[in-house]
Amino acid sequence: MQVTEGFDRERAWLVAAVVSLLALVGGSLAFPRTVYDRFIWQYFWGPVYADAHNARCAINSGTSVELLGSSDACQAAIDRGAVVAEPGYTPVSEVGYMAILLFMLIGVLYLLRRLDVGREHDLFFAMVPFMLFGGALRVVEDAFDATPAGVDPLVTYPWNSLIISPVIYGTVFLITLAAVVFAVKLDAEGIVEDSNRTLTLLGAGVFTVTFGYLAVLAVTTDYVSFYPQILLLVVGISTALAWGIYEGIERFAPEINRGTGKIGFVVIWGHAIDGVANVIAADWAMALGLPFTYGAKHPVNRFIIGLTDGLLPPSLASAIGTSWPFLVVKLIVAVGIIWLFDERFMKESTRYALLLLIAAVAVGLGPGTRDMLRVTFGI
Numbered sequence: 001m002q003v004t005e006g007f008d009r010e011r012a013w014l015v016a017a018v019v020s021l022l023a024l025v026g027g028s029l030a031f032p033r034t035v036y037d038r039f040i041w042q043y044f045w046g047p048v049y050a051d052a053h054n055a056r057c058a059i060n061s062g063t064s065v066e067l068l069g070s071s072d073a074c075q076a077a078i079d080r081g082a083v084v085a086e087p088g089y090t091p092v093s094e095v096g097y098m099a100i101l102l103f104m105l106i107g108v109l110y111l112l113r114r115l116d117v118g119r120e121h122d123l124f125f126a127m128v129p130f131m132l133f134g135g136a137l138r139v140v141e142d143a144f145d146a147t148p149a150g151v152d153p154l155v156t157y158p159w160n161s162l163i164i165s166p167v168i169y170g171t172v173f174l175i176t177l178a179a180v181v182f183a184v185k186l187d188a189e190g191i192v193e194d195s196n197r198t199l200t201l202l203g204a205g206v207f208t209v210t211f212g213y214l215a216v217l218a219v220t221t222d223y224v225s226f227y228p229q230i231l232l233l234v235v236g237i238s239t240a241l242a243w244g245i246y247e248g249i250e251r252f253a254p255e256i257n258r259g260t261g262k263i264g265f266v267v268i269w270g271h272a273i274d275g276v277a278n279v280i281a282a283d284w285a286m287a288l289g290l291p292f293t294y295g296a297k298h299p300v301n302r303f304i305i306g307l308t309d310g311l312l313p314p315s316l317a318s319a320i321g322t323s324w325p326f327l328v329v330k331l332i333v334a335v336g337i338i339w340l341f342d343e344r345f346m347k348e349s350t351r352y353a354l355l356l357l358i359a360a361v362a363v364g365l366g367p368g369t370r371d372m373l374r375v376t377f378g379i
Helices: 002-030 032-052 071-079 091-115 122-145 159-163 167-188 195-220 228-252 262-284 299-311 314-320 324-340 343-348 350-376
Strands: 057-060 065-068 083-085
Touching: 002 032, 002 091, 032 057, 032 065, 032 083, 032 091, 032 159, 057 071, 065 071, 071 083, 091 167, 091 350, 122 159, 122 167, 122 195, 122 262, 122 350, 159 167, 167 195, 228 262, 228 324, 228 350, 262 324, 262 350, 299 324, 324 350, 343 350
Parallel strands: none
Antiparallel strands: 057 065, 057 083
C-alpha cells in the first residue's frame, strides 16, 4: 500500500510539472505579449539575457530585443511603457523562484526515497561544498563581464547564461544531482564505504577548481585583483557571530538547538556569510582598500538599506553604514529556521527536514559566497 501511494504521489508530481509547463507554453503561444513578453520574459528570462550581455537593461519590442547601457535610457523606456528587464531580481521573480524551489524540493524528496539516501544528517554537511561551489561559479561569470574590450572571455552567450542567476541554481542542482547519483552508485558497488563522504570530496573538488580558476585570473590578468582581507574578515566575522549565537542558544535556550544539533550552527553561519558580505561590500569596501563599492541587487536588501537610510541621520548613516540591519535580519531569520525544526519533525520527516534545511542554507550561503568572492577578487 505504501509503495502504491508513493508511486501515485510521484506520478501526481510529474503530471503537475507537465501541466504547468504546457500552460506556460500554451499561454505564450495564445497570448504572447501578455504571458511571454510581460511575464516570462520581463521577470525571468529578460534579466538573465541583459546580465549575460553585461547591459543595464534589455527592451523587448515583441519582434526584437534592444540592449541599453544607460540607466537614464532604461528609465525612459520604463516611463513610456516598454517591456524592460534589468539584471537582478524583482518581487515577482523572487516569488516565482520560491514556488519553483518548493515544487522541486518535493521532486527531490521522491528521488532521495528512490535512492534510499537522506536519512542521516551527513547528507546536509555533504551539500555545503556544493553551495560554496555555486557562489564561486557565479563569480566566474562576473569575471567574464569584467573582461576588457578586445579580450574574449572563456565562455560567451548563450553558454554564459547557464551560470547567471537564477539559471545557475538549475546548473548547480544538476551537477549536485549527478554527484549524488555517482556517489550512491560507488557505494552500492562497494567501491567506497561512505557515499556522503565521497559526495563531500566531490563538492570540495569542484569548489577548489572554481576558486583556483579565479585565483589564476587574479595572478595573470589586470581586470581581476585579490583582496585577501575581505575573505578573512567575512569568514572570520561570520564564524564568530554564528558560534557566539549558537553557543548562546545552547546555554540559555538549548531546546532551540535540540532538533538540528550542529546543523543549526551551519544555518546561522551560512546566513551570516550573506549578511556580513553585504555589509562589507556596500559600506566598507573602500575603507578596506578597494577602489569602489557595491550596490544591493535583491529587493529585500535594497528595501532595508533604503529604510535605514531614511530613518538614520546622515551623519550617523555615514559613520555606521546602512546595510547592517540586513545582517541583523538574516541572523534573526536563521535562528527562527532552526527553532522550527524541532526533534519531532527531524525524526519523523528526516529526509524532508534535511532538504528544507539544505534549501534554507543554500539561499543564504550561495549568494553570500558570490558576494564575498566577488569583493575578494575585486570584480
